[in-house]
Amino acid sequence: MAGTAEAVDLAAAMITAPVAAADALVIAPTLITVLFGAVLLLFRKRAVLQFPIGIFALALLVVACAGILARVLTAGPIAMAMGSWLPPFGINFTADVLGASFAFFASLVALTVGVFATRDIDGLGRRYGFFPFLLLMMTGICNAFLTGDIFNLYVWFEVMLIASFGLMVLGNGKAQLDGAVRYALLNLLAAGFFLIATGYLYGALGTLNMADIALRLREPTGDLPMKTIAMLYILGFGMKAAAFPLAFWLPASYHTPSPAAGAIFAGLLTKVGAYALMRTMIMLMPAEHQVYADMLSWLAIGTILLGSFGAMAESDLRRMLGYIVISGIGIIFAGIALGSQGGLSGAILYAIHSMLVMTALYFAAGIAAHLGGSQELRHLGGLYGASPLLAGLMLALVFSAAALPPFSGFWAKVVVVQAALADQRWLLAGVVLSASAFTALAAGRAFAHAFWRGGPLGTPDGAEKAVPGELSPFDQRVLYGPIIALAGLTLVIGLYPAPFLRLAEAGAAGLLDPTPYFNAVFGGAP
Template sequence: MAITSEPLKDLSVAMVTEPVTMAQWLLIAPVVWCLLVGAVLLMLRKHTWLQPLIAIPALAVLCLLDGLLLAHVMVSGPLTMTMGSWLPPFGISFTTDSLGALFALTSALVALAAGVFGRTDVDDTGRRYGFYPFVLLMMAGVSGAFLTGDIFNLYVWFEVLLIASFGLLVLGSERAQLDGGAKYAFLNLIATTLFLVATGYLYGLFGTLNMADIIVKAPELRSSAPLMTLVTLYLLAFGMKAAAFPVNFWLPASYHTPRLVVSALFAGLLTKVGIYALLRTLVMLFPFERTGLADIIAIVAAATMLSGVIGALAQNDIRRSLGFLIISGIGVMLAGLALGSAAGLSGTVFYAVHSMVVMAALYFAVGLAARINGGFTLSAGGGIYQAHAGLAFVTLALFFSVAGLPPFSGLWPKVILVKASLDVGAWWLAAAILVTGILTTVTVGRIWALAYWRPAPVDDLTRSASEHDAEPPQPVRLPRGAIAALAGLLLLTTAFGVWPEPLIRLSQDAAIGLLDPSAYVLSVFPGEVPR
């Protein structure tokens, strides 16, 4: 019983006939791997001890696959595989350039850290609810979104990651979680619906959903079709996903409610998928329309970063404060999108990678701190430095990184973006980035001073004094896995800060690939003459 393909008259008119290489399989491998492992974990949901033993190695393999993919894309340019062997644009293409592969690898690293951290943060109940299956399924969605070359398929992956994130958000079904989850779900579904409306409209105009095909067809349609409307819809939809200023209320309403490891995962990944989609649609597909919208995007960017950091400054709950800092970072990324130059876009890409790593690490650090003094409130906090000086210093390093102070990774993208803004004379955008940096420093300085540096509140001290015969608080031991996850991410952000050249080069490569997608188009349609 040999497997043979169906004999058709002439396959070459409808199907890809040349053999597919293993390198092309790397494109789909992260998604399929996550789906399959997620399914296996779901079947073994009752065996809670087995879950992390399967999931963590699986996430490590995901990192390896994404790393191989990035290495391959860097060496030999964009890569395409069209599903089911149908010829593009009829088959669904997975296409990736260095941008998609870089984001996929970073997200996989963050997910691996979250998996390791989750081993100590998620108890048996959480595992029975399906923490690890949901993480794997969410990673399938995230990887799919980063690697696909078809805009409707992008929508599908958005849905996959959204559904998995709903599950993660209400893990444990507490009252506050359901409240946050409802807001998150409702506002995200509006954004998804807008995305779907825009995509339906795009299909009506272009008759195709393949991104490379859209790039080819856009110039001739530009004079007759209302592309500006379409692009504005995409800006609104993805702006909502990315938590840009006037449409970002879902983020502070929900990100402080789930388990810490889930917050960390969301903070690292979800908004960046929105930024990625903005980069793909606005810069690669419709660069002319983006130029028309540049002023609006710049205003939104400045408003997002300033409102975010001011919101962060006003909070008393550290987790809420971090949620607003994510928004502020999104504003900085949007600044590069508004500039649209190679330098600006490379700043955005670099900042996105930095933000994925640092925001996840910050949530880990705050979660560990809460384990020491049992809360996230600033007014009642304190005493972390006394109890665990190492954790206090690690958090300080991460705070430096998020504020953009050397020697950590936050510095370089801000330098790139400020320089790029000054190059085109957008001094106010540069000023907004710098003011945001100063305010962020104030915010994180306040958190560190109140929750970490100052001694534990007096009543706690007297209680412990009476219990331990007036000895200072005992040093706390933290779970080793959690420390390893935190240390890994800290190492990454330090490495990006001290030795930024490889990442800068990669981001520039990604930015150039966005601005001149001819290699992308050629990888989907060999022989097609790009615009």
């Protein structure tokens, strides 16, 4: 005889109420990038359709990320559980001010890269999937900023990594393949440390939900190996962010792909590693952060000095920019090491500044290499005569990268230095300040050689312009447009920093006091 079915109360394990439409916006970046990436693959042989569809998708992504940021700023953190399973049972997306801000500025950068690529990527690059790879990479980047599950943070790292491999080797040049090998080995090793740490963490706590992890680690952990787990995360995320001493892979690889691909690598990929370190060490493991704060401070100092001295010694324009990226990561690490409201606010604002400025600098370096026929400084010269507009933009971006007023990097560095002085970390404050001088010297030398000098090394000044490359008026408008937009934005931040400082301060406050984050995930009753 058949038994009588009993009603099961799912209220304790599943969400039974409908999700607010505005909260569902948190998964829009995934839907947009995956859907349009698949459409572009279907039209892979229709190269003429790649750019309009890709640009439209990236514009939609900017709108979606702007909507998420606006929702978070007005209503606080938002969360959405996949399959309606309540945390910590299921996977969830959670957007707070920090994650939403990074996702929005990353989408802006991706849109400028897409526009630049319309003239930078040739027919072969279109046919072999530049835009599908770009959208897939943005799937990983945006979701890394918006996920609320630490294992899925690893998954989105891998998605981002796979797509970046494709962009790195697109073109199949010898230098690209060589750079891709170095890039792949170090990043796969970093991903391995990340996975091992996450496995240990799950074994110790029995949960992968970030909010649940953070709540559990605010109680005594007994003899759990949390310091070992924290060290593995520092190692994995530090390698991914190109921190000292394992930063050599970045200048050895970022100069090899197309300028468009190199620009998005320099602007975004290292920032994902820095974001992950902020999230894990400040929000999830505050006690372990206190243990390793001094070590993080020394890592920041080593990273700044490595990047600064490497930039001054480099003779290849794009490799020099790679070292400037490393120096900027050191400044972000300095803010993380301090772990205070001021230190984290400065680190967040500097990360946003670096996204914009390093992307634009790689664009400008790509155009300079095209006009001059080389990336080597000794082979460049006369570019001011070839393009006064490019020279002006490059000079403005050099000032911004050196954190000189009136550009965005100045305020971020001021906030970090103030926090270091307040914490009596005199050496850290001095090294952060010295980075401006080192960057200005390195970038100023490159500008003088490539733009002010009359021609390549050995050419009498003013005797020869030696500019073999040419750009049509249409190419100039398309290629210079993204640089002007990013340079303009860094100037706006520098002249009117108050709203951006407030944004960074709100992001830092959410890490230091994640109660609103917990309430969003657990419905107000963690």
